[in-house]
Amino acid sequence: MTNVHPIPSPSILNEDRAHEADHPTSLVAKFGMDQPLKLDCGIDLAPFQIAYQTYGELNADRSNAILICHALTLDQHVANVHPLTGKAGWWEIMVGPGRPLDTDRYFIICANVIGGCMGSTGPASTNPATGKPWGLDFPVITIPDMVRAQAMLLDRLGIETLLCVTGGSMGGMQVLQWTAAYPERVFSALPVACSTRHSAQNIAFHELGRQAVMADPDWHHGRYFERSTHPHRGLAVARMAGHITYLSDAALHRKFGRRMQDRELPTFSFDADFQVESYLRYQGSSFVERFDANSYLYLTRAMDYFDIAADHSGVLAQAFRGIKTRFCVVSFTSDWLFPTSESRALVHALNASSARVSFAEIETDRGHDAFLLDVPEFFDIARAFLESAGKARGLGSTGS
């Protein structure tokens, strides 16, 4: 029979992930029945909690706070060791002492989004009404819901205005939602590799991912925790498909070409003969270690629903009318998931609103994922933009 190597089962136990969802290795802000999160679907979610990490110190006049909004498959562990995987933080290249988001100067906050699985209330959290994981009983959430929850967290932290809100991809969508919903609370905004709406192609890729999860017999209509299973194969396939969209043809070719994996000749099987196959399988199987399958369904859905213009009579510029926030929009040449044209449309709308906006397109062949990688030109721009925002806000140049 022809040889097949399926995606391996995750080594991190369901119990560990479930525990992290309810009792995260993070700071946690708990909101009681008296402080519900008003969701776009019409439901008041209460109680709920937001897990978050902070880096650096908040200055005396609370003017140096920067909020990082994380992308779809990431979490609040920006610049510390991940509690489940033991790996380094996902944006350590950007966040730290002397880095563009300098923890010696700024107070950095990153919260797990509502609907996530790393400690903010989501489908993997325990539903207080049943004592079981929410699963598909969790209400469908949106990008505005995520931002509303973050605003409640900032209220709790006593931070009225953010020096900057930044993030890439889904994080960039939250940045834009912040500026549309709470312009007076955002002094500057640095949305990266994102768009004001999800395109049909983006929705299509997400649907592919969701169907892969739901087609996995271990999914059990979202009740896999109770059956001690996890649809790791479906979720891995979703991640593999997603991961292809985060890269570019050129980057894949440069990294792998048609090179073979630990072998000289084809095995005439469905084993991972090619390096690119092996890489994708690794991406898929390592993702399922730390991510909840239902969370993936909910967060992809939130991105699909995102369309700022639709919330403002179909006119994007209306969303930013009279806005005082300073913007720096960044895109990458080889990003075909959120192409430069999307950023340009945003910039046109911001211009039409007379907003103070910078826009840089950075040349790289690394695709959408470039915002997470070592791209010095991007770092220089982020650093200078934050410095000029800090200066405009009266922050000292050598600390607060």
Place this chain on the structure above:
Amino acid sequence: MALQEQALPLGGIAPDRTGKYRTDHLLVADMIGRGSKVLDVGCGDGELLQLLESRGIDGRGIELSREGVNHCVAKGLAVVQGDADTDLVNYPDDAFDYVILSQTLQATRQPKVVLENLLRIGRRAIVSFPNFGFWKMRLQLLVGGHMPRTENLPATWYDTANIHFCTIKDFVELCDAINVKMERAVALDLYGRPVPLNLPWWVWNMFGEQGVFLLSRGGAGK
């Protein structure tokens, strides 16, 4: 229209003792009041915008080259990547007090449309361009039989970005044709010094290496 009649005396350019800024940039900056909102179209690496910001002017920029934009943004300037020919239409009417087109008009595909857009977006426009009527240009064509090249315009004809050269005289005629009012006009010589104003216009067109014009929308009738 005689250019001389339109030329209003300048208050004199503030001397740049540091040598940090170009004379033509200082000339442009002197035309703009503090607190004005300004768009610099084709802002290059942001030298003029930095000068404007240092004078308390709210400056924004558009630049075609990605490197130029990224330099500007890395200096903390509000600059977007864009093309004067295609992107000015996206700006609303009266968005700025001044729109500057510095040494860029000759590189646009449709100078007339660009000029019209400048004065739609901004209440005033400041336009500077190399004068193709400059004596050195004329001499090279007349005597040398070559397309002219100067210190400031060193590119050969086959790789120059400048596709729409004009003389000061040509520009004045264009302004006339599209009912644009000239509030100030200055010609700068090869060293960036203003050509004395008491000289007749043909001297400007001959000895002005570049022209700098402050323009506003013309009235209904002239």
